[in-house]
Amino acid sequence: MQRGRTEFSFPAHEFSKRWKTVPVRTCLTLLSILIAMLFWLPTMQAEEIGNKLQNPTTRPKNLLVLFSDDQRFDTIHALGNQEIRTPNLDRLAREGFVFTHTFIMGSMQGAVCVPSRAMFLSGRTLWHVPENLAGVPTWPQVFREHGFTTFVTGKWHNGRESLARSFDMGKAIFFGGMNDHFRMPVFDFDPTGKYPQANRKVVEKFSSELFADACIDFLKSYQGDKPFFAYVAFTAPHDPRTPPEPYRQMYDPADVSLPPNFLPEHPFDNGELRVRDELLASFPRNPEDIRRHIAEYYAMITHLDAQIGRILETLQNTGHFQDTLIVFASDNGLAVGRHGLMGKQNLYEHSQRVPLIFAGPGIPVGQSDALVYLFDVFPTVADIFQIPLPDGVEGQSLLPIMRKEKQKVRDAVFGAYREFQRSVRTERYKYITYHVKDEFHEQLFDIQNDPWEMKNLANDPAHRDVKSQLKERLLQLQQQLDDPVLKE
Numbered sequence: 001m002q003r004g005r006t007e008f009s010f011p012a013h014e015f016s017k018r019w020k021t022v023p024v025r026t027c028l029t030l031l032s033i034l035i036a037m038l039f040w041l042p043t044m045q046a047e048e049i050g051n052k053l054q055n056p057t058t059r060p061k062n063l064l065v066l067f068s069d070d071q072r073f074d075t076i077h078a079l080g081n082q083e084i085r086t087p088n089l090d091r092l093a094r095e096g097f098v099f100t101h102t103f104i105m106g107s108m109q110g111a112v113c114v115p116s117r118a119m120f121l122s123g124r125t126l127w128h129v130p131e132n133l134a135g136v137p138t139w140p141q142v143f144r145e146h147g148f149t150t151f152v153t154g155k156w157h158n159g160r161e162s163l164a165r166s167f168d169m170g171k172a173i174f175f176g177g178m179n180d181h182f183r184m185p186v187f188d189f190d191p192t193g194k195y196p197q198a199n200r201k202v203v204e205k206f207s208s209e210l211f212a213d214a215c216i217d218f219l220k221s222y223q224g225d226k227p228f229f230a231y232v233a234f235t236a237p238h239d240p241r242t243p244p245e246p247y248r249q250m251y252d253p254a255d256v257s258l259p260p261n262f263l264p265e266h267p268f269d270n271g272e273l274r275v276r277d278e279l280l281a282s283f284p285r286n287p288e289d290i291r292r293h294i295a296e297y298y299a300m301i302t303h304l305d306a307q308i309g310r311i312l313e314t315l316q317n318t319g320h321f322q323d324t325l326i327v328f329a330s331d332n333g334l335a336v337g338r339h340g341l342m343g344k345q346n347l348y349e350h351s352q353r354v355p356l357i358f359a360g361p362g363i364p365v366g367q368s369d370a371l372v373y374l375f376d377v378f379p380t381v382a383d384i385f386q387i388p389l390p391d392g393v394e395g396q397s398l399l400p401i402m403r404k405e406k407q408k409v410r411d412a413v414f415g416a417y418r419e420f421q422r423s424v425r426t427e428r429y430k431y432i433t434y435h436v437k438d439e440f441h442e443q444l445f446d447i448q449n450d451p452w453e454m455k456n457l458a459n460d461p462a463h464r465d466v467k468s469q470l471k472e473r474l475l476q477l478q479q480q481l482d483d484p485v486l487k488e
Helices: 012-019 024-054 087-095 113-122 139-145 160-166 207-221 276-280 287-317 374-385 461-480
Strands: 062-068 097-099 149-156 169-175 184-186 201-203 228-233 324-330 356-359 366-368 413-417 421-425 429-436 439-446
Touching: 062 287, 087 287, 087 324, 087 356, 113 139, 113 374, 139 149, 139 160, 139 228, 139 374, 149 160, 149 207, 160 169, 169 184, 169 207, 184 207, 207 228, 207 287, 287 324, 324 374, 356 374, 413 461, 421 461, 429 461, 439 461
Parallel strands: 062 228, 062 324, 097 366, 149 169, 149 228
Antiparallel strands: 097 356, 184 201, 324 356, 413 421, 421 429, 429 439
């Protein structure tokens, strides 16, 4: 026997012999205690998670929002995509809480990111927020009013006035939808909100690096006692998909898999087959061409991931990693060859679903497949920081799901694109309608058994009742959300 270490040896035959001498009443008591523990342990664990979130010592002080552009929900290695490399997003996913079924509500124009960002920044639904956020409080504005120093860099697509009232400072701000990633026209922060064209400058540095540098400079120089809210809105992986060469070389198009729902052409006119995004590839879609687009898409995301890694490293080096809540999300998805489409002007899963990760102090490790909207982020973060919401916020706090107090906050999500596409998605099914010129099309997918949305069940007699129920639910949501097509 080693010194300082006590070892026990209790042979099995001795255990059996001594167990026989234990009174029956004692055995029953021990058995009751064991059964009770089996029931109590899950409750104790859930309570422990809830206490950690409610405990001020584990509540974050600062907030960092990392927002990508056109990044689909299934483009993170740790969440199931074995072909893409995203080590830094993988870390956030492993150490944080992931919502795997996060949806945007849609758009009434081809630039889907404009209304998507307006909803994200306001917590409001599609027809209840102006796209320039006029007269609507944003959550950086609300946090600013509650004592946070607010910083912005990157893409702002919702008007200059709303940016001016939302932030105290900023650097490398891009007003617009897209641009050459190697030559970004940007402004430094203008507290007047005017941003005269004379102050515009073109920086010859890849966009993701430019915006990451701006955030890193802010983190290194920040000396304030107040908490900070840093908002970093990347323009990647939005086209033009021109990844820096070392990252392009990481993905050989020949090694990239075509998605199961690849089609040369969409099966019917969805109303937007010739919008700008769809003209990025030839018709009919060529498998080799689509593989190249996917490879470039992945390379853009891997390069973006590397810049996020630089920000996280700086957060660590400045001592803020342990007291900062990190939120990662994107404004919409992208088809890139799925269903014969290239863009996001549709209501399929690939275009409606986006990644959403929360990581930081007080955030438990876990995942949820609850149906949530991107605009639920505002009320969730306000809940975490215990900041009251302004009137008009329609999103739901997702904190009860993270705390395991609830499994879901809604039973369905709604989708709209322009005046001619509408959808409703439940946990199992998705129903989409198309009214294009004089044509009407319906699609019904059993998402549970057909996640790639390949088998249309709309005319299947066995699913007649399901379709009828979803049509009724769709109408209810249209009425609830003030869909303008109901007034036509």
